[in-house]
Each structure stands twice: as structure tokens, then as C-alpha cells.
Amino acid sequence: MVSYPDDHSMSSSTLPGGYRPSRAPSVASGRSSVTLRPSRHSQRHERHGYSKSHAGVTTASSSSSGHGTLNEFPTFDRTGDVDIILKNGRKEQRFTLHRLYLAQCSGWFEDVLGIGDGADSPGSSSSRAPVGKRKIRFELDWTKGVDDPMPMLILKPSSSPISTDQSHPPPLRPKPPAPSNGFFRSMTNFSALHINQPAPEPGDDVLRTYSNLFRIFYNHEPILDKTNIAVAYTECKSLLQLAAAYEALQVIGPRVDHHLLRFGSRLWKQIAKYPPSYLKLGYLARSRAIFGEALIHVVGTWPTSENALRGQVPPHVLDLVEDKVDELDEQRRRIEAKLWRLNLTTSRGERVGPSVSWLDWLVVSLWRQWFAENTTPGPVGILKDSGSRSSSTSRARPSTSRASAPPLNPQLAIARIFRLVGLGGQAYLPHDEIKRFLKCSPELYSRDNLKRAERRLEELKNVARDAVQPLTRNFLELDASTGVNYLTCTRVADGEWPWED
Incomplete structure (x- = not known):
């Protein structure tokens, strides 16, 4: 079983800068594509000094600032230059963050905030935030109502100017390393799990998902269920969908992977029950452990799992699954023919x-x-009394x-x-x-x-x-003797992972 260290023991690492999904089409649009393309982050960091260390800069708290203002997550009143207001009609959450960190973690914020190669070029998009010392304000767009599963942030008129007594934001906590080993369809009705709990208000899950998104941006542990694997799956699914919309999968994915792997054997059993769902989740999270485990089940039960995948995953993911199905079928035919020739x-x-x-x-x-x-x-008998006849013959x-x-x-x-x-x-x-x-x-x-x-x-x-030894191998983390009645010898080699294209 794959395991990872706790958050306190994780070493620092730079923000991912290799590949990320293509950006959302507009500021207020909730649609996004998960096809991969080279990121401009790695090129811009060096040119604009984004990867420069903030060593020596300390976080100013309310007790040391002398101004009675907060300067820690989620409210950096002294150094933050981006206000994010999350409302669902009854509740409100306020974040005062830094445009630099938001742009480092999210391609969507990078474009909207005007940080990057085209920030100062003529004819830049009018949807970008103005560059200056006034705070930029975002609010959730609830034009579709509180039933909208994925409301996006939209720009609002600028608010008060930021304080200039500290020009640099405080340093980030160390980021966790990405795992080295490493659409959704409804799994089941989990309403029975919440019978004794008060009904959530409309939009509460959206606010919680946004809060987890920003917590991970600032290297705080997301608030996800640690005891119920089904609830944790739903929360992680929503978080990954939101990360895809904001082009932040490479930052969010490793934390989701780390959280789910904590469930150990319970995770492998859950993947065996709902392999298509976890295949998509593992793909978005860039999790080799989850994606590989789900792929074995999908290939082994093919074509039963085909309807649950077709049209729900990107084409190159479906191509990988079909290639593995063909490889397994060809290997099975070859070994079966060899068995017929045994003497x-x-x-x-x-x-x-x-x-x-x-x-x-x-x-x-x-x-x-x-x-x-x-x-x-x-053979199927064509006579009604064929059963009695076959029994006497036997x-x-x-x-x-x-x-x-x-x-x-x-x-x-x-x-x-x-x-x-x-x-x-x-x-x-x-x-x-x-x-x-x-x-x-x-x-x-x-x-x-x-x-x-x-x-x-x-x-x-x-x-x-x-x-038959090649076909009887078990590459599952789950014990195949616990009721798995299909072949589990499928394996993804290096260079075949769909997010490595």
C-alpha cells in the first residue's frame, strides 16, 4: 500500500510548473477543459521573479503589527491585495489574499489578474483586473441560483487601497511534494449517512469547496472528511472539479491524492465497487495509485464498465483503457491457444x-x-425433457x-x-x-x-x-482473493499515464 508522510514532515518544494489544463474561456464562465498543455508558469517564474524566496520576511500578526489588523490566512489585511467574498444568501466568508500567490497556483487567476507575459501588452483583455495599489474584489456569481453546482468568481469594483507599510507578502508554508507513485457518475445514495445531521443550507458545499481551494493555495490542510470514505470522495470530487475550472489541478491534485490514500484498504475496496468514478478522480488528481487501481477493475470488467466511461472521460483516457483491453484480450487468446496445444x-x-x-x-x-x-x-437443449435425458446420460x-x-x-x-x-x-x-x-x-x-x-x-x-502465469498476476493493492472474479494483470507502464502526454 502506498503511504505518505504527515503534513508536518513534508519537505518544501516549488509550485508545479510543467503542465496544467487549458484555461477557462472567460472570467464568469464555469466551463473548463481538462486537456493538457504546457504551462507558462515555469517560464514566467524566472523572468518575473515569482520563484524568488521570501526568506527573512515574517508574518505580521495582529499582536505585532501595532495596527490591530490581521495579516494571516485567510485575512491578510496589511499585505493582501485581493478581496474574495463568498456568499450564499445566508453565510458569508471573506478572504484577503495575494495576487502573486493566486497567480502561481491558478492559471485562471494568472490571466484575470494580469500577471504574466501579456499583462502590459496593448490590447489586453478588458476582463483583467486593473494593476495598481487598490484591492481587487471578487464575488461568486449566483445568477443561476444557489442550485448552481459550480458558480465562478467575477470581478467587482475595486475596494479600499492596501497598506504600504509592508511591500511583500509573508512567506508560504512548505508545499507538500507530489506523490512519487503516483464523468463522475453517482456512486450511491448517501443521504442515509446524514439522517441525524442537520440539513445543510443551499450553497454550503460550494463555500466549503472554495475555502479548501484557498487553504491548499496557502499550504494549509484542506478540511475533508477523514472517517467516511464516501463523504470524502464527494468532497474531493467537488474540489477537483473546482480546481479544473481554475486551472489548478497540479496544485490541488497531490493533496487530494494524499488525503484519500490515508484510508488505506477502505479506499481499495471502494475503488473495486465504483471503478469508473475513481478512474476519473484519479485522472484529475494525477494519482498513479488511484488511477492504476481503478484501471485494472475497468479493464477486467470490460465491456460492463464501458457505458459508465464513454462520454464521461477525455478521449485519450478512453483510448488508454481500450488499448489495455485489447492487450489483455490478445494475451488471453495467445495463452489459451497454448493451453489447447499442451501435450x-x-x-x-x-x-x-x-x-x-x-x-x-x-x-x-x-x-x-x-x-x-x-x-x-x-450446449443448450431444445427439448423440454432434455434435462432429465442429460442427467441419465451423465x-x-x-x-x-x-x-x-x-x-x-x-x-x-x-x-x-x-x-x-x-x-x-x-x-x-x-x-x-x-x-x-x-x-x-x-x-x-x-x-x-x-x-x-x-x-x-x-x-x-x-x-x-x-x-498461465502472466494472466494470474495481481497488480491490485486489493487482495484478489476477496471476491474479484476477473483478470487483474493490467499494468500501466512509465510514459503511459494520460497526464504525461
Whole structure:
């Protein structure tokens, strides 16, 4: 299981500057695209001095400023130059932050605040904030009402000028490093979880999500549920959607990844229940652990999970899933064909056959019959009394004990048989089956022949076990023996992660 250190032990690191999603189309628009493109942050930091250290600059608190004003998160009254007012009609939250930090963490704020290459160029967008010493003010746009799931911030007339007694903002706390290993559809109805809790006011979740966004910008731990994995999923989903709208996924994603991985085994079990949902969440969070775990389940249950993904994830993510499905299917076909060609050889190296070694050939035939009956659908009778007829016939011939009735998805039956073959030994075709098989030919049945048949069958099982080994690997963090009945050998190699394009 992947684990990460607590916030107190995290070392500092620079803000991500490699890639980020393309920006939102306008200031007041809530739409955004999650296609990736090179970020201008890494180029601008050096040119404009954004990555310059603030060492030696201390945070001025109300007790030391002498002016009775706050200068700490979320209200930097003395040094902040951006006012953000969050209202939902009943509640109000106020943030006084720094345009520099907002621009470093969010491409949307970088453009709107006019920080960057085009800030001073002629013909710049009129939607950008004016450059000066007066505070810039943002408020939530509730024109769609409190039911709007993603209201965006809009510029308002400038407020009072900022104080000039401290020209630089206080330093940030160390940022957590990104994990090294590392649409949504409704998972279930969680209303029952809140029966004994007061109903939230409209828009409360929006205010909480915005608050978490700014907390992460200033390296404070987000306030997310730590006990209920279902509630934590919903909160993290909303936070990632908001981060995508403000082009801040590379800052928000690692914190969401770190928070969910704290749930340990409960997270892996939840991903197994809702793999398409966590595949999208893992993609937005740039989490190798979550995305890789969900991908194994999606590929293993394909095409059952296809409808939940098609049209809900970016095309290149769907392409990756389909490529992995094709790879698994090709590998399965190749190994299945190899199993059909399995045979035994005599002490002289000859392939066994009816004319070479009758008993050995019967052992090979027994194995092939078992494999055929358990990997192909059984014949469907056309007569109503076919059941009684087949039952009487079964008493007259040896049974090869079908491992189970084939489910609706034939790939699930194949997966279970491959696992039985991978176990070998007495996992299938045990001693009693061989004994009953030989008794069908009384002239062959003897103690010596029974021992020889068991020995030769064991040789065949060992060869088959080695052949299916690539398909029986389990790359899940979840124990595959806990009810996973599909192949779990899918793996994403370096360079294949969709956010690395």
C-alpha cells in the first residue's frame, strides 16, 4: 500500500510548473477543459521573479503589527491585495489574499489578474483586473441560483487601497511534494449517512469547496472528511472539479491524492465497487495509485464498465483503457491457444498419442475435456425433457466436474479457470476424478495405472500452470482473493499515464 508522510514532515518544494489544463474561456464562465498543455508558469517564474524566496520576511500578526489588523490566512489585511467574498444568501466568508500567490497556483487567476507575459501588452483583455495599489474584489456569481453546482468568481469594483507599510507578502508554508507513485457518475445514495445531521443550507458545499481551494493555495490542510470514505470522495470530487475550472489541478491534485490514500484498504475496496468514478478522480488528481487501481477493475470488467466511461472521460483516457483491453484480450487468446496445444512426451521424446501411449493419451484427453467444458458455454437443449435425458446420460459417462456454470460474461469464466490452472495440484481434477475416469475402462483400471495417470496428469498441470502465469498476476493493492472474479494483470507502464502526454 502506498503511504505518505504527515503534513508536518513534508519537505518544501516549488509550485508545479510543467503542465496544467487549458484555461477557462472567460472570467464568469464555469466551463473548463481538462486537456493538457504546457504551462507558462515555469517560464514566467524566472523572468518575473515569482520563484524568488521570501526568506527573512515574517508574518505580521495582529499582536505585532501595532495596527490591530490581521495579516494571516485567510485575512491578510496589511499585505493582501485581493478581496474574495463568498456568499450564499445566508453565510458569508471573506478572504484577503495575494495576487502573486493566486497567480502561481491558478492559471485562471494568472490571466484575470494580469500577471504574466501579456499583462502590459496593448490590447489586453478588458476582463483583467486593473494593476495598481487598490484591492481587487471578487464575488461568486449566483445568477443561476444557489442550485448552481459550480458558480465562478467575477470581478467587482475595486475596494479600499492596501497598506504600504509592508511591500511583500509573508512567506508560504512548505508545499507538500507530489506523490512519487503516483464523468463522475453517482456512486450511491448517501443521504442515509446524514439522517441525524442537520440539513445543510443551499450553497454550503460550494463555500466549503472554495475555502479548501484557498487553504491548499496557502499550504494549509484542506478540511475533508477523514472517517467516511464516501463523504470524502464527494468532497474531493467537488474540489477537483473546482480546481479544473481554475486551472489548478497540479496544485490541488497531490493533496487530494494524499488525503484519500490515508484510508488505506477502505479506499481499495471502494475503488473495486465504483471503478469508473475513481478512474476519473484519479485522472484529475494525477494519482498513479488511484488511477492504476481503478484501471485494472475497468479493464477486467470490460465491456460492463464501458457505458459508465464513454462520454464521461477525455478521449485519450478512453483510448488508454481500450488499448489495455485489447492487450489483455490478445494475451488471453495467445495463452489459451497454448493451453489447447499442451501435450505429454514419452521417455524417448515422442508426443503421446493413441498409438504411442494409450494411457498417457487418455490423461491428456481428460485434461482437454475439462478445459473445454469450463471455458466454453455448454450446449443448450431444445427439448423440454432434455434435462432429465442429460442427467441419465451423465451417469453413464465420467464427470469432469465443471468448475462453475459460465456467467453472462464469458471473460469472467475464463478468469476463474485460469486461476484454477495457475493453482494446479488438487485445485481441479483431483484424485477422485481420475479414479472415476479410469473405472470407465475396467481393463485399464489398476493401482499401478492409477498412480501413473496421476503422475502424468500432475506433469501436465505443471506445464499449464507456467503457461498461465502472466494472466494470474495481481497488480491490485486489493487482495484478489476477496471476491474479484476477473483478470487483474493490467499494468500501466512509465510514459503511459494520460497526464504525461
